[in-house]
Amino acid sequence: MAGGAIDPGTKGGEGYRGLVGPLLVPTWVMIGIFLVLPVGLMAVYSFLTKEFRGGVEWQFSLAAYDQFFLNRGLFGDEPPTLEWTYIAIFWRSIWQAGLATLICLLVGFPAAWFIATRPPASRGVWLFLITIPYWVNLLIRTVSLKFLIRDNGPLNEALMAIGLIDGPLPLVNTNLAVQLGLFYSYLPFMVLPIYAAVERYDFAYSEAAADLYANRWVVLREIVLPIVKPGIVAGCILVFIPSLGAFLAPDLLGGAKTFMIGSLIEEQFKGSLGNWPFGAAVSMILMALVMLALMVYARQAAKGGGQ
Amino acid sequence: MSIAVDIRSAVKRYGTFTALHGVSLAIDDNEFFTLLGPSGCGKTTLLRMIAGFEGITDGEILLFGQTIAGLEPNHRPVNTVFQQYALFPHMTVQDNVAFGLKMKGLSAPERRARAGQMLEMVHLSAFADRLPSQLSGGQQQRVALARALAPAPKVLLLDEPLSALDLKLRQAMRVELKQLQEDTGITFIFVTHDQEEALTMSDRIAVMSAGRVQQVGTARDIYEAPVNRFVADFIGETNLLEVDVQSVSNGVAQVTLPGGHRLACSAATDALGRHHLSIRPERVSLVAGGDVQAVVQRVVYLGSDLQLVARLEGGQEVQIRLQNAARTEVPSPGSHVGLMIEAGAARLLAD
Numbered sequence: 001m002a003g004g005a006i007d008p009g010t011k012g013g014e015g016y017r018g019l020v021g022p023l024l025v026p027t028w029v030m031i032g033i034f035l036v037l038p039v040g041l042m043a044v045y046s047f048l049t050k051e052f053r054g055g056v057e058w059q060f061s062l063a064a065y066d067q068f069f070l071n072r073g074l075f076g077d078e079p080p081t082l083e084w085t086y087i088a089i090f091w092r093s094i095w096q097a098g099l100a101t102l103i104c105l106l107v108g109f110p111a112a113w114f115i116a117t118r119p120p121a122s123r124g125v126w127l128f129l130i131t132i133p134y135w136v137n138l139l140i141r142t143v144s145l146k147f148l149i150r151d152n153g154p155l156n157e158a159l160m161a162i163g164l165i166d167g168p169l170p171l172v173n174t175n176l177a178v179q180l181g182l183f184y185s186y187l188p189f190m191v192l193p194i195y196a197a198v199e200r201y202d203f204a205y206s207e208a209a210a211d212l213y214a215n216r217w218v219v220l221r222e223i224v225l226p227i228v229k230p231g232i233v234a235g236c237i238l239v240f241i242p243s244l245g246a247f248l249a250p251d252l253l254g255g256a257k258t259f260m261i262g263s264l265i266e267e268q269f270k271g272s273l274g275n276w277p278f279g280a281a282v283s284m285i286l287m288a289l290v291m292l293a294l295m296v297y298a299r300q301a302a303k304g305g306g307q
Numbered sequence: 308m309s310i311a312v313d314i315r316s317a318v319k320r321y322g323t324f325t326a327l328h329g330v331s332l333a334i335d336d337n338e339f340f341t342l343l344g345p346s347g348c349g350k351t352t353l354l355r356m357i358a359g360f361e362g363i364t365d366g367e368i369l370l371f372g373q374t375i376a377g378l379e380p381n382h383r384p385v386n387t388v389f390q391q392y393a394l395f396p397h398m399t400v401q402d403n404v405a406f407g408l409k410m411k412g413l414s415a416p417e418r419r420a421r422a423g424q425m426l427e428m429v430h431l432s433a434f435a436d437r438l439p440s441q442l443s444g445g446q447q448q449r450v451a452l453a454r455a456l457a458p459a460p461k462v463l464l465l466d467e468p469l470s471a472l473d474l475k476l477r478q479a480m481r482v483e484l485k486q487l488q489e490d491t492g493i494t495f496i497f498v499t500h501d502q503e504e505a506l507t508m509s510d511r512i513a514v515m516s517a518g519r520v521q522q523v524g525t526a527r528d529i530y531e532a533p534v535n536r537f538v539a540d541f542i543g544e545t546n547l548l549e550v551d552v553q554s555v556s557n558g559v560a561q562v563t564l565p566g567g568h569r570l571a572c573s574a575a576t577d578a579l580g581r582h583h584l585s586i587r588p589e590r591v592s593l594v595a596g597g598d599v600q601a602v603v604q605r606v607v608y609l610g611s612d613l614q615l616v617a618r619l620e621g622g623q624e625v626q627i628r629l630q631n632a633a634r635t636e637v638p639s640p641g642s643h644v645g646l647m648i649e650a651g652a653a654r655l656l657a658d
Contacts, residue, residue: 204393207360210380211387212407212458226397 108190181249197231565621590652597645
């Protein structure tokens, strides 16, 4: 009867397994088009020769990487020394992104904790409120922020009106403004993973620790933080990496002194002044750096877990 | 004997809901004391109030004569074995057991020695370096026990610690738990909804229902002399027969069964009129020409026992349990039998 249609022993099993291949096709297509192809293109372009009006000439060259790392003097005829310009920009970007991550963590953890410990029915409302600003385009939000903090913007005028300050605070074009922009842009990426971790956290662990004579601070440090650590790490990665490559906040809110990697890369692809191979090379170096950092972290975590 | 935990008219309210209506209990030192009741009866709430996880709305709790009101859980010399164990997932078995010792400020070598001793006691020395997730349920349960006992608490609180285990393991752990309590001399307060667990392990049992203590006593007390319908029904199996109470004096009642048969029994109430009589199924035997006549309705074979359902003259049904001995004659359904209700087998209950 029913068994005649499909032989459950062999055909059925193979049938299901055979389906997996075709079902994976969309995934592979996505990965191919949106991951392998762009990164491959970037890698290839970084080894090509630049054309003066932007674009590339299809001729192999190491000039882009040479420009990044080595200084051969104004006319390119001196013995090469290490070039510090771009490394300094990288370094500045790393600490700006690191600081933004730290601030997001300090604000995001209590926020996530607060939401995760509300009654289940109201958690959705809080999460909704956190994500509402993200319905607005990032560019518009960043420009609005600039409008808010500029010399004759609402913030300064309000502070002056209540007599707290005499002249406007110089906020625009400072590191502080960039930090504010990065913080505002990426805070939810910190809150959401930590929320997910805290929501899964079983408060019986806290009770057990308190029962075994741990005070609140020890409970947080020795029980809560280690258990929700995966959420904290995920949040930090999700904030740090886009902050590292961000260009809107530094560009619009910062000045020449706060030049970051994102702006450097963006400049290489703008108009006829750009240098496509160099932009591609900087992107490759940034990506390599991030991957290296993540691999070191993963290895540390694997080691720590075994202890 | 000194009193370990003295609970005096403890009341717990959550908003308008009252979880405990003035519970008073005096739990002796070195006692294996069980809070038994169906879910929602307030037994876990009471345990959590002793541990300090829940505040007390009214009344007080004394620990060895000292009030513990206002003390945070980490300042109470009691430890808890949690229902789902709550073993710290990121710590090894050894570190879990040593956690309380670390918090008490013991040095690392002292902690190692004591934790090792505890693990030996629960037969888990070989698993000291594993993570809780690498242990079976029964092993996790024993780690939770070792962890709670390591700081040598004055009172150990156990919140349905066996409910997550399978039947075989549960039965083995009952014996181990009781042994452990006797060996350590620590007062155990054990919360369970499983009456068999309560009967086999406890020195005394408090039967709770709807936020009140219904009866406190030894296993024998509450099984053989239940004070009310709830206790008689909740502990073991029983037949509840409606009877007419003729007279009560000195705790002995004269009652009339619906069929007209008269019976003397112990009484938990001195009210006259219609009340319930509890008769345990195993205290009824079949006797040729017995005093109560009944008709067998069903016979259920249970292996070591036989269960009979018989209809009395008044129309009420009673369950009877007979040992399945070689000489037992099994009556067939429809046959007339005489029942003998043993002296002291019946008890008149308060409602």
